[in-house]
Amino acid sequence: MAKITEYSFRSCDEEHTPIHAVKWEPDDGKVIATLQLVHGMQEYIERYDEFATYLTGKGFAVFGHDHIGHGLSVSSPKELGVMHSRYPDDTMVEDIFENFGIIRKEYPDKPYFILGHSMGSYLLRKYLVSKVSSLKDVNGAIIMGTGSEPDGAVLAGRIMCSVIRMVKGRDAKSEFIKGIMFGGGSYAGYDATGEHPENSWLSKNVENVKEFLDPANPRSGYDFSLNGYMVLLRSIWFDNRMSNIRKMNPDIPVIFVSGDRDPVGAMGKGVRRAYDKFAKAKIKDLSIKLYEGDRHEILNELDRGRVYDDLYEWMSKRFKT
Numbered sequence: 077m078a079k080i081t082e083y084s085f086r087s088c089d090e091e092h093t094p095i096h097a098v099k100w101e102p103d104d105g106k107v108i109a110t111l112q113l114v115h116g117m118q119e120y121i122e123r124y125d126e127f128a129t130y131l132t133g134k135g136f137a138v139f140g141h142d143h144i145g146h147g148l149s150v151s152s153p154k155e156l157g158v159m160h161s162r163y164p165d166d167t168m169v170e171d172i173f174e175n176f177g178i179i180r181k182e183y184p185d186k187p188y189f190i191l192g193h194s195m196g197s198y199l200l201r202k203y204l205v206s207k208v209s210s211l212k213d214v215n216g217a218i219i220m221g222t223g224s225e226p227d228g229a230v231l232a233g234r235i236m237c238s239v240i241r242m243v244k245g246r247d248a249k250s251e252f253i254k255g256i257m258f259g260g261g262s263y264a265g266y267d268a269t270g271e272h273p274e275n276s277w278l279s280k281n282v283e284n285v286k287e288f289l290d291p292a293n294p295r296s297g298y299d300f301s302l303n304g305y306m307v308l309l310r311s312i313w314f315d316n317r318m319s320n321i322r323k324m325n326p327d328i329p330v331i332f333v334s335g336d337r338d339p340v341g342a343m344g345k346g347v348r349r350a351y352d353k354f355a356k357a358k359i360k361d362l363s364i365k366l367y368e369g370d371r372h373e374i375l376n377e378l379d380r381g382r383v384y385d386d387l388y389e390w391m392s393k394r395f396k397t
Contacts, residue, residue: 078132079103080125085178087144088170089161095171096148097121097141097178100128106135109187109215109395110179113140114172114203116194116221117308118157119288120147120295127375130384134392137186139179143168145304147295157300158247165307165314169203173210187215187395191387194340194372197222198311201350204328205320216329216361216394218387221338221372223346224353225312233257234309237302246303253305262339270297277339277371284376315350321357329361329394330354333387335370335377361394 078100087093098121101107111131113124121140128138142149144167145159161167179188192200197219204217233256240250258268266277273285289297314320332351334341341347344366351364365386370377377383 077103078129079105083178085141085171085174087149087167088174089144089159089164089167091160093144093149093160095141095144095174097139097175099140100125100132100138102132102135102137107137107183107186108135109189109391110137110139110183111391112172112176112179112188112190113138114190114192114196114200115140115143115146116196117300117304118146118296118298122147123296124375127380127384131388134388137179137183139175141171141175143171145301153294156294156298157249157304159301159303159307160247161303163310164303165199165202165310168199168307169206172199172203173207176207176210187391188213189216189218189391189394190214191218191220192222193375194221195308195311196220198308198315201315202311202320204325205314205323208323208325211325211328214325214328216331216391218390219330219332219350220374221334221340222332222350223312223338223341224316224349225346227313227316230309230313230316234306234313237305237309241302241306244302246306247301249299249301250305253302254299257305257308262342266339279371279373279377280369281373281376281378281380284373316353318353318356321353324354324357324359326357326359327361328359330359331362331390332364333374333383334366335372335374336366336368337370338372338374340372363390 083097087095267275270289273282276285334347336344374383
């Protein structure tokens with residue numbers, strides 16, 4: 077069991093949105109390290125409860141928050157997927173840093189790790205560059221469920237999204253853009269309707285898929301606004317630039333982890349492209365692990381116990397004494 081506490085802070089967006097956050101701590105209060113979670117699109121931080129609780133049993137304090145447009149960081153369910161910010165990706169990066177400050181204030185002397193999943197992985201990669209001068213004592217970064225799209229495809233997506241956004245407004249939702257983002261390529265062959273949850277690209281865990289798409293739970297599975305899709309497109313474009321990657325602190329250990337049947341990572345190929353760029357930037361402690369047969373949400377997969385153990389082992393080997 078874990079001691080679970082909810083807290084909040086103000087977003088760096090134009091509206092200073094109240095951000096919902098959660099921390100999991102060991103029942104006995106004995107903390108050996110901390111982990112910050114950066115969740116993916118169309119989900120919320122409590123979906124990480126099982127993994128966070130597992131880590132508290134190992135002595136970790138785990139922190140995470142709902143991004144703007146997500147979870148309980150919205151004023152009403154109709155605001156889910158809507159980001160009221162000119163550059164929502166930059167806002168999310170600033171909010172991650174705000175929560176980082178809270179964690180370091182509470183546990184200033186404990187090893188600190190950060191994990192970003194899916195959209196959160198792209199934001200984490202941007203964060204490691206944007207906040208490099210402030211991230212001198214990071215023990216490790218876990219980049220999970222990420223990918224690397226060709227510049228041409230990303231640029232085309234940005235242009236189309238921008239044009240439709242000018243016509244319909246940034247808060248509008250577009251089935252066309254949704255189809256462009258998730259309707260072809262590596263996603264082909266997977267069911268995106270929920271009619272065949274056993275064939276979802278999310279995971280092989282049917283119960284996990286059903287829960288994510290359950291209409292009774294509006295906090296997951298909703299559509300993104302056009303401004304929301306720009307979070308992905310702008311972040312991927314930023315992450316693709318070698319000039320940005322070279323600004324990272326090469327002393328921060330980094331591991332890429334994904335399922336090898338995850339279409340976000342082009343069935344492993346996109347993950348390896350991202351990994352190769354980090355290697356080119358001479359990140360000193362760099363590794364990659366692709367889980368055979370696993371899809372996108374490896375923390376919710378059928379073999380997630382193995383993933384939990386692997387991530388704990390990787391972090392425990394990187395405590396600074």
